[in-house]
C-alpha cells in the first residue's frame with residue numbers, strides 16, 4: 001500500500017469534497033481517501049498493483065475535478 005497526494009481543482013464546497021471522496025472510495029484498489037477543500041488535496045491510500053495515479057486522475061476529471069499527482073508530496077510506502 002502507498003499513500004499519494006493529489007492536487008484537486010474545482011472544489012468549492014463540502015459537497016464537492018464529498019463527491020471526490022465518494023468517487024475515490026469506489027475505485028478498485030483504493031482503501032482510504034482523505035479530501036480537504038482548502039487546500040484542494042486528496043490523500044489516497046491505494047494498492048499500486050490495482051490502480052494507477054493516472055486512473056485516479058481520470059476518475060476525478062470525469063466528474064469535473066481536474067486532479068494532478070503531487071510527486072514532491074509522495075510519502076513512503078505504508079506498511080500493510
Ligand SMILES: [Cu+2]
Pocket residue numbers: 011012013014015016017
Ligand atoms: Cu461544491
